[in-house]
Amino acid sequence: MKVRESEYLKLKKPILKKLLDKLLARYEYASIFANDSKSTNYRVSKTGTNISEDGTLSERGFCVKVYDNGRAAEYSFSAIEEDTVDAVFDEITKRLDTLGKTLPEGVTAFGFDGIEDEKRCLNESTEYEVDPEEKGDNNIIDLLTRISEKGRAYDEKIIDCSVAFSYQKYSKMFLSRNKDLTQNVMWSCGYIVAMAKDGEEIQNGYKPVSMLGGIEVLDILESKLEDACKTAIELLSAEPMIPGEYDCICEPDVTGMIVHEAFGHGVEMDMFVKDRAQAQEFIGKQVASELITMHDGACTIPQVATYFFDDEGVVAHDTVIIEKGILKTGICDAQSAMHLGVAGTGNGRRQDTTRKAYTRMTNTIFEAGTSKVEDMIASVKYGFLLCQASSGMEDPKNWGIQLMVDIAREIKDGKLTGKIFSPIVLTGYVPDLLKSISMISDSIEAGGTGYCGKGYKEWVKVSDGGPYIKARIRLG
Amino acid sequence: MKEQILASLKRLHIEEYIINITSYQSAQMFFVKKSLDCKRAENTITYNVNVYRTFDKDGKEMKGNSSVYVYNGMTEEEIDASLSRAYLAASFVCNPAYDLMECTENKFITMESDLFNHTLEECCEKTSEALFAEDRKEDVFINSAEVFAYERNVEIISSTGIDSGYAQRWISGEFVVQCKEPQDVETYKDFRYNELDCESLKSKVRKTLEYTLERAKATEAPKAGKYRVIISDSYVNDVFSYYSGRAQAGYIYAGYSTFEVGQNVQATNAEGEVAEVKGDKVSMTLVPTEPLSDEGIWQRELELLDNGVLKAYYGGLRFSRYLGIEPTGFFGCVNVAPGTMSVEDMKKEPYLWVVNFSDFQLDDFTGHFGGEIRLAFLYDGEKVTPVTGGSINGSIIDSQTNMHFSKEIQKSADFVGPYAMCFEDVSVAGV
Numbered sequence: 047m048k049v050r051e052s053e054y055l056k057l058k059k060p061i062l063k064k065l066l067d068k069l070l071a072r073y074e075y076a077s078i079f080a081n082d083s084k085s086t087n088y089r090v091s092k093t094g095t096n097i098s099e100d101g102t103l104s105e106r107g108f109c110v111k112v113y114d115n116g117r118a119a120e121y122s123f124s125a126i127e128e129d130t131v132d133a134v135f136d137e138i139t140k141r142l143d144t145l146g147k148t149l150p151e152g153v154t155a156f157g158f159d160g161i162e163d164e165k166r167c168l169n170e171s172t173e174y175e176v177d178p179e180e181k182g183d184n185n186i187i188d189l190l191t192r193i194s195e196k197g198r199a200y201d202e203k204i205i206d207c208s209v210a211f212s213y214q215k216y217s218k219m220f221l222s223r224n225k226d227l228t229q230n231v232m233w234s235c236g237y238i239v240a241m242a243k244d245g246e247e248i249q250n251g252y253k254p255v256s257m258l259g260g261i262e263v264l265d266i267l268e269s270k271l272e273d274a275c276k277t278a279i280e281l282l283s284a285e286p287m288i289p290g291e292y293d294c295i296c297e298p299d300v301t302g303m304i305v306h307e308a309f310g311h312g313v314e315m316d317m318f319v320k321d322r323a324q325a326q327e328f329i330g331k332q333v334a335s336e337l338i339t340m341h342d343g344a345c346t347i348p349q350v351a352t353y354f355f356d357d358e359g360v361v362a363h364d365t366v367i368i369e370k371g372i373l374k375t376g377i378c379d380a381q382s383a384m385h386l387g388v389a390g391t392g393n394g395r396r397q398d399t400t401r402k403a404y405t406r407m408t409n410t411i412f413e414a415g416t417s418k419v420e421d422m423i424a425s426v427k428y429g430f431l432l433c434q435a436s437s438g439m440e441d442p443k444n445w446g447i448q449l450m451v452d453i454a455r456e457i458k459d460g461k462l463t464g465k466i467f468s469p470i471v472l473t474g475y476v477p478d479l480l481k482s483i484s485m486i487s488d489s490i491e492a493g494g495t496g497y498c499g500k501g502y503k504e505w506v507k508v509s510d511g512g513p514y515i516k517a518r519i520r521l522g
Numbered sequence: 523m524k525e526q527i528l529a530s531l532k533r534l535h536i537e538e539y540i541i542n543i544t545s546y547q548s549a550q551m552f553f554v555k556k557s558l559d560c561k562r563a564e565n566t567i568t569y570n571v572n573v574y575r576t577f578d579k580d581g582k583e584m585k586g587n588s589s590v591y592v593y594n595g596m597t598e599e600e601i602d603a604s605l606s607r608a609y610l611a612a613s614f615v616c617n618p619a620y621d622l623m624e625c626t627e628n629k630f631i632t633m634e635s636d637l638f639n640h641t642l643e644e645c646c647e648k649t650s651e652a653l654f655a656e657d658r659k660e661d662v663f664i665n666s667a668e669v670f671a672y673e674r675n676v677e678i679i680s681s682t683g684i685d686s687g688y689a690q691r692w693i694s695g696e697f698v699v700q701c702k703e704p705q706d707v708e709t710y711k712d713f714r715y716n717e718l719d720c721e722s723l724k725s726k727v728r729k730t731l732e733y734t735l736e737r738a739k740a741t742e743a744p745k746a747g748k749y750r751v752i753i754s755d756s757y758v759n760d761v762f763s764y765y766s767g768r769a770q771a772g773y774i775y776a777g778y779s780t781f782e783v784g785q786n787v788q789a790t791n792a793e794g795e796v797a798e799v800k801g802d803k804v805s806m807t808l809v810p811t812e813p814l815s816d817e818g819i820w821q822r823e824l825e826l827l828d829n830g831v832l833k834a835y836y837g838g839l840r841f842s843r844y845l846g847i848e849p850t851g852f853f854g855c856v857n858v859a860p861g862t863m864s865v866e867d868m869k870k871e872p873y874l875w876v877v878n879f880s881d882f883q884l885d886d887f888t889g890h891f892g893g894e895i896r897l898a899f900l901y902d903g904e905k906v907t908p909v910t911g912g913s914i915n916g917s918i919i920d921s922q923t924n925m926h927f928s929k930e931i932q933k934s935a936d937f938v939g940p941y942a943m944c945f946e947d948v949s950v951a952g953v
Contacts, residue, residue, distance in 0.1 A: 095615040
């Protein structure tokens with residue numbers, strides 16, 4: 047079934063068009079981005095049960111963007127009625143006219159020439175099988191409770207098993223002189239965190255699931271329970287890593303974190319505008335092994351960051367970033383595209399209507415290769431299978447890697463020994479790591495239970511993934 | 523809208539609730555190099571309604587809750603539908619019953635700040651001016667920056683008679699400093715002040731410019747091995763989150779933490795045994811950054827640790843009620859007593875002083891801390907060399923009996939405490 051359009055936005059559309067007309071009479075360019083989004087989180091653990099709307103992902107709000115003599119300005123608001131259009135217009139012009147009159151010494155206001163506004167109409171929806179609202183809160187909580195209780199009974203070392211489900215259903219509308227766009231999207235995700243304790247030490251096993259769609263995502267969550275519990279218990283006996291450079295096989299979630307953190311952030315082209323990304327000097331050059339082809343795009347794969355147009359009204363793309371090891375292009379938002387004189391790639395995303403749009407990743411993956419996972423492991427004389435990526439930090443300027451992984455499983459003479467090490471910090475220089483990739487498995491897995499920030503804020507939903515990869519990596 | 527929500531709650535016979543009304547005004551400026559790239563203003567309001575339902579299950583009294591957002595422009599029918607769905611959902615949330623916060627005193631507070639003496643636009647412009655005031659060099663400069671001036675008005679209304687609130691203002695933002703020669707490097711810093719603290723911001727920018735210049739000279743990573751590691755600035759605050767994390771009522775109730783009030787938690791090792799604390803002892807106080815929690819708790823300072831001994835648990839309503847302690851709410855600021863050593867004393871023995879990580883993290887479950895080194899100063903007993911690359915990988919549980927804090931202190935909106943701290947024998951993954 048297709049996700050239905052928001053009745054609220056339908057109702058507001060003629061009012062927003064009136065405001066847009068007034069803005070277009072005052073400014074050379076004006077657009078209005080509107081969002082009606084509902085997201086609910088469900089979580090069951092030993093400590094209790096929770097059902098709450100997500101404060102970050104739920105909103106009804108509007109964002110006006112204008113160019114005044116080529117200078118970009120935005121105004122966010124949460125209420126407009128037929129009889130308040132004039133008042134909202136007055137407030138927008140007053141606030142935006144006042145701000146920035148005094149600039150720091152040596153700083154000027156940047157102005158663009160000729161703002162483009164391509165003609166486009168669109169109204170699209172994603173599909174789902176079962177709407178969480180129709181499934182009912184009681185059935186969702188019953189299922190999560192059953193999994194959580196089963197996890198807690200798995201072993202005496204398991205002190206808790208937290209099981210969660212969340213979804214977001216949103217309608218977004220973008221109106222400008224030439225654009226009239228509407229999209230209606232729903233994604234869902236869930237996870238299990240099994241926690242094991244020994245003395246003062248607590249470890250966890252984490253298993254996520256996510257998809258573009260509805261509550262059908264939970265059909266696969268329960269099958270991951272045993273794995274989550276086993277991992278948490280195993281980690282209690284993990285040894286600290288002996289720092290060094292090793293042959294490593296990365297599971298798809300670790301590959302995904304390398305794709306996203308180590309390389310993806312470096313090709314966000316707002317960083318090119320600021321001269322903050324080394325990648326801009328490498329366009330057309332080899333940055334990875336010839337085995338590597340990398341994509342990012344809201345229509346690359348159906349996942350949690352799939353949409354039809356971005357938050358600046360640019361239609362979604364599937365961008366090939368690396369093709370057979372050669373860096374082809376980056377991804378960008380509309381204003382960065384104007385700065386750089388290139389076409390937008392549909393990657394302008396906002397946390398919500400109160401935030402500015404930045405260049406953001408969507409669904410970011412490495413393509414599959416031809417190797418079998420067992421052959422990849424068999425090819426390692428001494429090294430590690432890296433599993434359960436936990437966090438990572440980008441470094442577009444220096445292409446330095448900082449990824450945290452929970453588990454390194456020892457491989458000796460092509461076989462897993464059963465010995466595990468934790469925690470693991472992956473460091474190094476991104477092109478060195480990507481060029482060292484010597485084998486890639488024949489299928490990909492992608493997921494998106496987490497959020498991506500820009501620095502330490504501006505959270506948006508993303509997915510990442512890829513195949514198993516074999517590479518030479520510095521571990522600590 | 524507030525009246526409409528209250529009327530709907532009455533119509534639906536929802537007897538227990540907390541309404542949280544939050545409005546934001548802001549002025550925002552975004553700079554790229556020496557240009558204002560975009561400016562923004564905001565005027566928004568949100569209405570969050572948390573409904574509670576008490577019921578019996580298997581002879582036990584339970585209380586469930588569920589929260590929803592209600593929006594401007596919603597009709598009476600829409601509000602009723604949203605709140606009744608939340609009320610139904612609350613009946614599936616089987617948590618042991620507990621009492622909501624009683625009303626002790628109703629008042630509205632405007633938190634003291636000189637930011638209220640100016641418009642938000644002026645606050646944003648004056649902060650931008652301070653930010654760029656130190657940016658006078660050609661070889662090292664501000665690459666880009668974001669400056670925000672916020673006003674937040676919060677009103678909490680509950681079924682127990684609470685109708686209180688507060689107004690606060692703050693400025694926040696981030697900036698990136700770049701140095702192109704001898705190698706092209708950058709440093710990211712963020713800031714938040716509750717006053718128009720132009721001097722602190724200028725000092726932060728000045729130090730960041732200096733460190734970035736040093737980083738541009740650093741080419742080598744430290745050799746892998748064990749080091750006496752010094753960390754400073756905001757990374758010190760991150761380390762103390764181990765103690766505040768594990769003293770939360772939610773962690774205690776769940777058994778995630780074995781911290782006990784009266785226990786010397788700093789002296790307790792991974793096996794639960796008590797060791798001698800050879801270094802500085804931790805004394806810390808939690809300080810609220812908001813006067814009223816979203817559950818209607820009036821917040822006060824709380825002494826958490828005295829010389830390594832846990833003085834209290836803290837937390838939100840539900841887990842505090844379960845543990846039988848006074849609900850305190852959560853805290854946005856930590857005060858830690860400084861140590862006895864000066865930074866210069868710390869630097870008398872060989873050290874690796876990490877002044878900038880790409881990201882420093884401490885996991886309060888495992889006690890593990892680590893991060894990739896962007897800039898560190900390595901003193902081998904003879905000379906100081908700037909180094910970059912590699913990562914530190916330590917454990918607060920292993921290190922806590924032998925760590926030292928500086929006499930010098932640092933102040934920000936979320937931390938007042940030692941400027942630097944020092945650990946022995948921390949593993950470094952280098953070349």
